[in-house]
Amino acid sequence: MDLESYFGDYRLNNTERLVELMRVLNDKVAPYFNPSKPFFKGSYEFSYYEYLRECKLNDKPAKPEEVLDYISPLFQNLPNWNNPGTMINVIPPVNLVGLASSAYSNMFNPNFVQDTFCGLLIASELEVTKYISDLAGWDWTLTHGIFTIGGLGTNLYPAKIALAKAYPEGSLKGYKDKDFFMVTSSKGHPCHQEIFGWLGLGSENCIPLPCGGDDRLIIREAEHIISSNIESGKIFVGLNINGGSTAEYTVDPIKEVADLRDRVVAKHGLKYVPHLHVDAVLGWAWLFFTSYDFEANPLKLPDASLAKIKNMTRRVSELRYADSFGADFHKTGFCPYISSLFIVKNRNDYFLLGKKSAVSLQEMQFGSYSPFETSLEYSRSASGSISALATLRSLGIEGYQTLIGNLVAMTDLLRSLLAQSNSLLVINQRTEGIATLFIIKPKNYMCLSLDEILKLPKEDIMEIRNYNIKFATFVLLKNKLNEISFTFTASRTFKVPGTSIQIGAIKAYPMSVFLNENTVRILVEEILHVKSLYEASHEVIGLVDNEDAPLDATWR
Template sequence: MKKIDLHCVPQDVAVKSFFLGPSAENREWITSQVTYILNSWFDWRKNFSGGEGCLISDSDKAVSEFKTQQKWSEDVIASLVKRFESEIPKFSPRYIGHMFSEISMPALLGHIITLLHNPNNISSEASTVGTEIEKEAIYFLSELAGYRQGTGHFTSGGTVANFEFLFRARERLFNWLNAAAAAGEKDLFAASIMGWSKYNAIVDSLGQDKIKKVHPTKAPVLLVSSSKHYSWPKGMHYLGLGEENLIYVDLDQSGRMSVVDLYEKLKFLQQENTPLLGVVGIAGTTELGTIDPISEIADVLKKFTCGKDGHIWFHIDAAYGGFFRSLVKAESAANLDTATFKNLLSMSEADSVTLDPHKLGYVPYASGAFICKNSEDYFIKPFTGPYIKSDRHNLGNFTIEGSRSAAGAVATYTSMKCFQGSDGYARILARTMLAKDIFKKALQKNEMKILFPGGQDTNILCFSVVAGFKNLSQVNSLNLRIYERIAEENKYWISKTTLTKHHFNLMIHNSCMKECLALDSEEMVLLRLTLMNPFIISKESPVDHATRFAELINHVAYDLNHK
């Protein structure tokens, strides 16, 4: 097999030091670091103990029952280690399925350090160091998002981070509607976008005691891109806002939010006097890795508030694609097309963002984050107990989750801090974009005809084997069988997704027209590759994975098509 000719500059080689490697090539270094961490932890405990004395004596360790219990525990651990040898090898370059891959060793070590100390970031009283590091990690992520000074916290993932936005948007909206009602304002849409300045002016004028809680005569709605993650209807339901009040903005032929439809839907809500929770755009959809036209969305929202001192909450769900913003300031930005670059740059115009370091941050689970540009939007409604320190310095009063491990924050901090020196994230993600292009070109050389939908802005590559079929339903059936065969053979691990006409009508229609397929199905099945492994393309590898995978697809498709 011919090797891929990929030039590695010294800075790219340096990035290899962040990962253990598919064959545990950096095992000596990480072993030394884990040993150092454990010995430091042991010494810290011993030195801190002071006058407690030795509470587990040598004679205790010699007791038969003590030894028996230790042996039992060893057997349990050995059994677990053996069981996990059957886990999916997500570290392997052959794993190109879902949104996880190698873990950065600095992140893993930060995670281990935190687990040893077991801090609870609900309060600085339960996590002195962990809460400090969380704020430093949020600073790094705020800088990544383009915020001068963001306020936020870590969550268990993107779903809860999206819930954090919904909770705050609901509370802010009701505050503004209450103030508007007290001031005699009847325009619910205008009230829902009044802005903090007008709200504060009403409160100062009337007094807080004159502002009563009212129930809006119309349920508030949220506008979200039709390419949304399933956490959005889930969040609307869980927070009592109603799934039916989630309004989907149409997608264009590339699967991106249509700003024309966004404008029309906003005009309709304005005319119908309907209160608005906010607008959600996506930076890196879970199906295709698509990035919405963030710059144009921001411009549309400004048209509805210009000159009125108003404000429409613009949230970006960048759980997957947010880390691609590291390319914006790097030399590796050449890997991005002009529109993608512009939209990533424009993330700074959003009012809040969801990020998942446990995806393209290469950080262990669980590590998500919710960040607000304006602290007034963040500190909207506290909850606390009489035994918990209560002030704005304690973010635990403002989080949906109560007890929160500091591990995600520390792992993210460690990884981002270590990667700073070599522009590591930009180099890794630029490499994954190159991998996507190489895989696509390899598939295009196949004998079998391949369909590639648009909107694939990041390192996710979706495609459908058309072969010689003339109907979409036949193509869908073939690709489902290809997926099943590849899953059975375990040579590569991939995923699949399904686009429905309900949300992706234009994209499906245009793709079928381009490939001369009869549109006889309500959906389009796609094989899906998440090409985020740092070693998927490497001149040192004896395997050209792109070529080998393309040959596998061709072979399986041919075999199934001729049975």
């Protein structure tokens, strides 16, 4: 067996061999790359069962080039996030400096279980934590952060900390015969409740709180619900609120929620302080604007976009009142998956997760730092923190301001141009995020405003909803045929903010750093052209609209 072909030479760092193999793979993947299209080329006639049925592991070693040739077809249909027309989720183009740093570090297989298994690379995690602490207005010498499995992890950590605060014996004795509850926003991510189920505490005991017409928590009702549950004998462990929701980028009134929590503690004489977590995995990036000169406006952002960024920044800056929050660098941080940071204001809270007593930052020395003693994972990759650090350093505060500012400005332009069509309704014209939600009006409803549409009978609402779902399916078909240069998602379940009306919507997430006024105008022209083709076709042959159709799985 030719070991050097697979593992390199132990006397070398083997970078040249790695680059050589990547070039070979790149040449083999190149035929699938599709310039100016949202997806790589490929066949959509693919059965996982049929594929796996033919798979058989080889007995003898295969040549590296043969393996790369075998792997390369799996790159078919891959989304191209750099393309300005790829708007199917909050997934960004990847900063190449961050990617190169994380890929190179992985060649040496560092394990962030403890520093002696990864050298000083683990300092990257602490450094990123310092920078984000500074942006949030926290004392970085008192905070602690850890990169984890994704947004689900950043919400699981605070739930566990909240339980430890309310019932310190729980990890040892279990939670039998205890009735815990946590609260979240009714507009929050479903994982908030799912996590409570995974912890064995019952997902229904993570109680969704009502929101107003702006999708933000109604403080008075939230306080009443929390107090009522405490008075019924339940143990209140904490709150998980929005710091930038996926569609509307809703940020709950964080300071008001913190004050609410403190009132509840005083009113009910709680011997502990329930934990306040903010699910800011998207909204955290607006912290870069806390130092922006909104008066001088050096980026020359349009007035409307500037006002949105200023308001969003004002709301996100209230993270300083929270106990913890999550930040997904693989969403609004332009890093590769997975790079999710959970950060807590008081490091003592973090050390409630394990048996080890809290260690001050000043006491931490190389050779004694062992995150596995408190972390969710024993084995952890270097990818998240290395890519985040390299990206933060390469872009800097002004670089992030430029990228986020441009996305907001181009989103506003996209919405404005779409709204010029009489047959389109942009539902979230004034929201501060970068998701754009709109509906196509069927011919019979062309003259109606959104308010008028919302007053229609349910069967009419369903007709409009189905019309839009079929349009999204039509776009999917055009993508499969490689005929268009954009793609976006559709939701069957979207409700117009402030209502319970499930009208559905087209959802466009413009995330490409290459968006500019020219590319946006070209995109809108093409979207309107495809819409006209759809309206002329009336039917999408061979595609059905029912709850079992594959649309949701593809376009969630």
